[in-house]
Amino acid sequence: MKVYGIGNPLIDYLVKVDDTDIVNLGLFKGTMNLIDTDKRQEILSYIQNKEIAYNCGGSCPNTMVTLKSLGVETILAGGVGFDEHADMYRHKLSSLGVKDELVGNDAPTGTSIILVTEDKERTMCTYLGANRFFDAKDVNLESAKGSDIFHFTGYMWDTEPQKRAIRKVLAEKKNAGFLVSFDIADPFAVGRYRQTFFSLIEEYADIVFANGEEARYLLDNYDPKECAKSLGKICRTAIIKNGKKGSYISHERKMYEIPLYGTTKPVDTTGAGDTYAAGYLYGVAMGANVETSGRIASYLAGEIISQLGAQFSKEKSAELKNNIEKNFL
Numbered sequence: 001m002k003v004y005g006i007g008n009p010l011i012d013y014l015v016k017v018d019d020t021d022i023v024n025l026g027l028f029k030g031t032m033n034l035i036d037t038d039k040r041q042e043i044l045s046y047i048q049n050k051e052i053a054y055n056c057g058g059s060c061p062n063t064m065v066t067l068k069s070l071g072v073e074t075i076l077a078g079g080v081g082f083d084e085h086a087d088m089y090r091h092k093l094s095s096l097g098v099k100d101e102l103v104g105n106d107a108p109t110g111t112s113i114i115l116v117t118e119d120k121e122r123t124m125c126t127y128l129g130a131n132r133f134f135d136a137k138d139v140n141l142e143s144a145k146g147s148d149i150f151h152f153t154g155y156m157w158d159t160e161p162q163k164r165a166i167r168k169v170l171a172e173k174k175n176a177g178f179l180v181s182f183d184i185a186d187p188f189a190v191g192r193y194r195q196t197f198f199s200l201i202e203e204y205a206d207i208v209f210a211n212g213e214e215a216r217y218l219l220d221n222y223d224p225k226e227c228a229k230s231l232g233k234i235c236r237t238a239i240i241k242n243g244k245k246g247s248y249i250s251h252e253r254k255m256y257e258i259p260l261y262g263t264t265k266p267v268d269t270t271g272a273g274d275t276y277a278a279g280y281l282y283g284v285a286m287g288a289n290v291e292t293s294g295r296i297a298s299y300l301a302g303e304i305i306s307q308l309g310a311q312f313s314k315e316k317s318a319e320l321k322n323n324i325e326k327n328f329l
Helices: 019-024 037-046 059-069 084-096 129-133 141-145 154-158 160-170 187-203 212-219 224-231 272-285 290-304 314-327
Strands: 002-006 010-016 032-034 052-057 073-080 099-104 110-116 122-127 149-153 179-183 207-211 237-241 247-251 254-258
Touching: 002 059, 002 160, 010 084, 037 110, 037 122, 052 059, 052 084, 059 073, 059 084, 059 149, 059 179, 059 272, 059 314, 073 084, 073 129, 084 099, 110 129, 129 160, 141 160, 149 154, 149 160, 149 272, 154 160, 154 187, 179 272, 187 212, 207 212, 207 224, 207 272, 212 224, 212 237, 224 237, 224 247, 224 254, 237 272, 237 290, 247 290, 254 290, 272 290, 290 314
Parallel strands: 002 073, 002 149, 010 110, 032 122, 073 099, 149 179, 179 207, 207 237
Antiparallel strands: 010 052, 110 122, 237 247, 247 254
8 A cells, every 4th residue: 555645844853941931932832833934043043052853854744754664655745945954854765765756946944843841742833944835736646646545734725835736636536546634733724724624524535633622623612522423424534632532533424432552641742643643544554444543543642752753763663563463453
């Protein structure tokens, strides 16, 4: 099975801060904040004396990398600059075996400054950079049509070129027959594009991922289980992640309750949702049933929040894959 993703390749700057820092920077804690060049420079100046860890990240890229680390063939498309960050990103994809369909343009490669507070909540400050210019003309349609699953996130809806790129692939769904996997990804994105997301889900999506807050914004309901039921009426598989309480899946209008695996005291929640999506899609790729796929997803999400960073090492991936094959499949 092959998974094709269009996403935002970003170089993550991971920094430990406290709540006062978040207030001083005028940010909304626990959300993704889109920032411009000036705000990016302000934040970088503010954190210059703090310890910074650098990683290759981005929501859809994290999902593609994790899938590949488990043995699923993946392709990543998106925009990067002609700079050292792009070189770093391409090298990472090459080392992992993810097929690189990144397209260069004159803007800088995007970055995400991830501020992690003592409660392990992360506040992301994302400078899209070159991602803003990835357009329909940059899509390798043959790669998309030759895949079994197309995965994208709500973050793609913040620029017109990226929207055109996503719609170009979605237009091929009926002819090519691939599954469409949509991760809503951010509550603020729902606030901006609520009706559009409804239309996308109803018309194209086979699998939809949302956390409790995103589901609340989308469906105006505080009950995650009811949100899964409601969303499950307009798509085949609706998945609502409910933090420490596990997750709910509505598949063809049948409900499944998935337990939490791993710690209730996370080290870092960065990439938890991306990893959950990878786990579920891995289950699909392996031909597992809905409940098993959900349990794999929950297990991997529990493992990623037990470490710093949004991707597993090669050694850890091999261990996780072995555990999944032994205990879940």
